[in-house]
Amino acid sequence: MSFENLKGEVSTILEKEGLSVDERLLQVCTLLKEKISYYNWVGFYFVNGDKDELKLGPYVGAPTDHTIIPFGKGICGQVAVSNQNFVVPDVRAQDNYIACSIDxxxxxVVPLFKDGKNIGQIDIDSNTPDPFTEEDERFLEWVNEQVAEIL
Incomplete structure (x- = not known):
């Protein structure tokens, strides 16, 4: 399924006012994992109050022990500091990588901004080497813009 086709489905999920924000985000994670073959783990991390750390939010995929990530640690922690997308074609080549699974x-990782402030991110792991393109980045930026509107 194309990213353009997925946009309508993402919008429909996020507009479900009868569901909590977490329920909607979980449905978005599920949709992305099911529809994009190389998205094997999809989740959101959010800044944990006034602490310099991220806290795991809704996600789908293998369970992870990484429910709290300090700013600067791992790919997610680096994005919390840099405010920039981070595409890692080969996680083994990264010195500051937190391994979640051998697979x-x-x-x-694409930061999520609300009112100009980095409040979290969407994180995608793939069991496929170097699958992510600029199209993935633009799509995930769009997803985060839509998510920011319901936060």
Missing amino acids: VKAEI
């Missing part, structure tokens, strides 16, 4: 080969 993960690549990762993409």
Whole structure:
């Protein structure tokens, strides 16, 4: 399924006012994991109050022990500091990578901004080497813009 086709489905989920924000975010994670073959783990991390750390939010995929990530640590922690997308074609080549699963080969993390402030991110792990393109980045930026509107 194309990213353009997925946009309508994402919008429909996020507009479900009868569901909590977490329920909607979980449905978005599920949709992305099911519809994009190389998205093997999809989740959101959010800034944990006034602490310099991220807290795991809704996600789908293998369970993870990484429910709290300090700013600067791992790919997610680096994005919390840099405010920039981070595409990792080969996680083994990263010195500051937090391994979640031996199967993960690549990762993409895109920050989520609300009122100009980085409040979290969407994190995608892939068991496929180097699958992410600029199209993935633009799509995930769009997803985060839509998510920010319901937060």
